[in-house]
Amino acid sequence: MSSTSTTSAPRVVVFGLGGTIGMCRTDGGAVAPALSAQQLVDAVPGLAATGIEIEVTDFAAAPGASLTFADLTELAAAAKPGAGGRRRGHPGNRHDRRDRLRLADA
Numbered sequence: 001m002s003s004t005s006t007t008s009a010p011r012v013v014v015f016g017l018g019g020t021i022g023m024c025r026t027d028g029g030a031v032a033p034a035l036s037a038q039q040l041v042d043a044v045p046g047l048a049a050t051g052i053e054i055e056v057t058d059f060a061a062a063p064g065a066s067l068t069f070a071d072l073t074e075l076a077a078a079a080k081p082g083a084g085g086r087r088r089g090h091p092g093n094r095h096d097r098r099d100r101l102r103l104a105d106a
Contacts, residue, residue: 033061
C-alpha cells in the first residue's frame with residue numbers, strides 16, 4: 001500500500017509594526033521607521049531555504065513607544081483567520097507621517 005503525502009508547507013504570517021528593529025538613522029542623525037517587514041524577513045539567514053510559506057504584511061511603521069492599545073486591537077483583528085490581513089501599509093500610515101513631520105521640525 002503506497003501512501004501519498006498531502007502535507008503542505010508550514011505557513012507563517014508576519015506583521016511588521018516598525019519598532020526599533022525597523023528604524024534607521026536619517027541624514028539628520030535622528031532615527032525613524034525605515035525598513036519594511038519584507039526587508040527584515042529577507043535578512044534572516046537561511047529562512048528562504050526552509051520551505052516555509054511566509055506572508056508579510058506591513059501593518060504599521062511606528063516606533064514601539066508610539067503604538068497604542070487601539071493599534072494592538074486593530075492588529076489582533078487583522079491577524080484573525082479570514083480577516084485578510086487588513087493593513088495600514090508602509091510607509092504613509094499615520095505614525096510614519098507624524099514622525100516625518102517631527103523630524104522636519106527638528
